[in-house]
Amino acid sequence: GENVEQHPSTLSVQEGDSAVIKCTYSDSASNYFPWYKQELGKRPQLIIDIRSNVGEKKDQRIAVTLNKTAKHFSLHITETQPEDSAVYFCAAIKDSSASKIIFGSGTRLSIRP
Amino acid sequence: KAGVTQTPRYLIKTRGQQVTLSCSPISGHRSVSWYQQTPGQGLQFLFEYFSETQRNKGNFPGRFSGRQFSNSRSEMNVSTLELGDSALYLCASSWDGANVLTFGAGSRLTVL
Numbered sequence: 001g002e003n004v005e006q007h008p009s010t011l012s013v014q015e016g017d018s019a020v021i022k023c024t025y026s027d028s029a030s031n032y033f034p035w036y037k038q039e040l041g042k043r044p045q046l047i048i049d050i051r052s053n054v055g056e057k058k059d060q061r062i063a064v065t066l067n068k069t070a071k072h073f074s075l076h077i078t079e080t081q082p083e084d085s086a087v088y089f090c091a092a093i094k095d096s097s098a099s100k101i102i103f104g105s106g107t108r109l110s111i112r113p
Numbered sequence: 114k115a116g117v118t119q120t121p122r123y124l125i126k127t128r129g130q131q132v133t134l135s136c137s138p139i140s141g142h143r144s145v146s147w148y149q150q151t152p153g154q155g156l157q158f159l160f161e162y163f164s165e166t167q168r169n170k171g172n173f174p175g176r177f178s179g180r181q182f183s184n185s186r187s188e189m190n191v192s193t194l195e196l197g198d199s200a201l202y203l204c205a206s207s208w209d210g211a212n213v214l215t216f217g218a219g220s221r222l223t224v225l
Binding site: 006032034036042043044045046049089093100101102103104105106 | 146148154155156158161168169171203205212213214215216217218219
């Protein structure tokens with residue numbers, strides 16, 4: 001079945017610096033890759049997603065890149081701010097009928113003031 | 114519009130008891146999926162229901178079960194509770210089950 005590996009498990013960066021989280025998936029048929037952010041004590045929320053027909057997508061300070069050949073995708077956060085501190089989860093989904101969404105193990109991002 | 118509503122938000126049970134959790138999806142969403150989240154763990158997929166049918170199931174024992182009603186509301190049940198079942202149980206709804214998930218606030222279960 002689908003397996004998603006996420007690294008690193010924890011990440012601490014200085015405020016204003018960039019943060020990068022990487023995920024690798026096993027099923028080459030995966031074609032939808034969302035990222036969820038879970039702040040402490042809150043529910044996970046979608047922050048950005050990308051489909052297999054594009055290589056990069058940006059939304060203000062957040063970007064996601066996809067390398068289908070290597071089967072990995074990454075979340076990039078630039079100019080990090082304290083409110084970026086959270087746990088981030090990636091997922092790789094095969095097709096529109098795939099309802100078993102397997103998440104990566106999560107990355108706890110801490111922003112140092 | 115209203116978000117995903119989970120009840121109860123907190124509950125305490127003892128080993129051997131059973132528990133039922135409820136999830137009301139966003140209006141119009143037909144898919145409800147359930148996840149278990151424990152400290153230090155990610156989001157472990159339990160199962161997903163679409164139009165009252167279970168479409169997928171994760172690697173959890175048979176003590177974990179669920180169902181979905183005609184109004185798309187879903188319940189999950191855990192029987193013969195074990196200490197290791199203590200966790201935050203999150204449900205998420207979506208229109209079709211595979212795209213954008215909207216999560217509820219979760220039901221935090223403590224088993225003593």
